[in-house]
Amino acid sequence: MECVIGVVGRDFAVVAADTSAVQSILVHKTDEDKIMLLDSHKLMGASGEPGDRVQFTEFIQKNLHLYQFRNNMPLSTAATANFTRGELATALRKNPYSVNIILAGFDEDVGASMYYIDYIATLHKIDKGAFGYGSYFCLSLMDKLYRPDMTVEEAVDLVDKCIKEIRLRLVVAPQNFAIKIVxxxxxxxYGKRESVSGNPSESTTATTA
Incomplete structure (x- = not known):
């Protein structure tokens, strides 16, 4: 029941993801961070098999650090997306990773951008997107409410609406969500959305921005 949500606003991008670590019918933990800080200006929200998700996102992060160390400059968000897509495509013919990614970043010459990359190495530049069962509800909400000139508050409010709908509609909904911004x-x-007193329709916000 994983879910990753991404929205690009006026000069920023927001990525939200559930924080549940689940196997079969068991919830092992509710504070798993599924949004990797790749470098100072990039976020990678990932869903999929836990081992693949952790190993692959760390692999991308370390390769970005290595590139910056060797060349004294970071990869752009677009270059990072294409590198990630290339690694997934290579692995697809050997030992594929079961991982779906929303990559967000900010570049001085381009601004904020976001990319959709799935487990079969499909790559698309997007303004809004979601993975997981929650995407069935999030995508329709985004189609109705999204605007490219949204402020941070408006974008987070849209994410909150998506989280509320996920909790309302899914039989087994994730308890907690983490939100990050670039x-x-x-x-x-940016903050967290946590269930209160076992009632998934209520939430508290711990905003750190």
Missing amino acids: DKDGARD
Whole structure:
């Protein structure tokens, strides 16, 4: 029942993901961070098999650091997306990774951008997107409410609406969600949405931005 959500606004991008670690019918933990800070200005939200998700996102992060160390400059968001897509395509013919990715970043010359990359190495540049069962509800909400000139508050409010709908509609909905943002000031935590008293329709916000 994983879900990753991404929205690009005026000069920023927001990525949200559930924090549940689940196997079969068991919930092992509810504070798993599924949004990797790749570098100072890039976020990678991932869903999929836990081993593949952790190994692949760390592999991408370390390769970005290696490139920056060797060349004294970071990869752009577009270059990172194409590198990630290339690694998934290579693995697809050997030992494929079961991982779906929303990559968001901010570049000085381009601004905020976001890319959709799935487990069969499909790559698309997007303004809004979602993975997982929650995407059945999120995508329709985004089609209705999304605007490219949204402020941070409006984008987070749209994410909150998606989370509320997921909790309302899914039989087994994730309890908690983490939200991160990337803009000219860098990639960072924005807040959390946590279930209260076992009632998934209520939430508290711990905003750190």
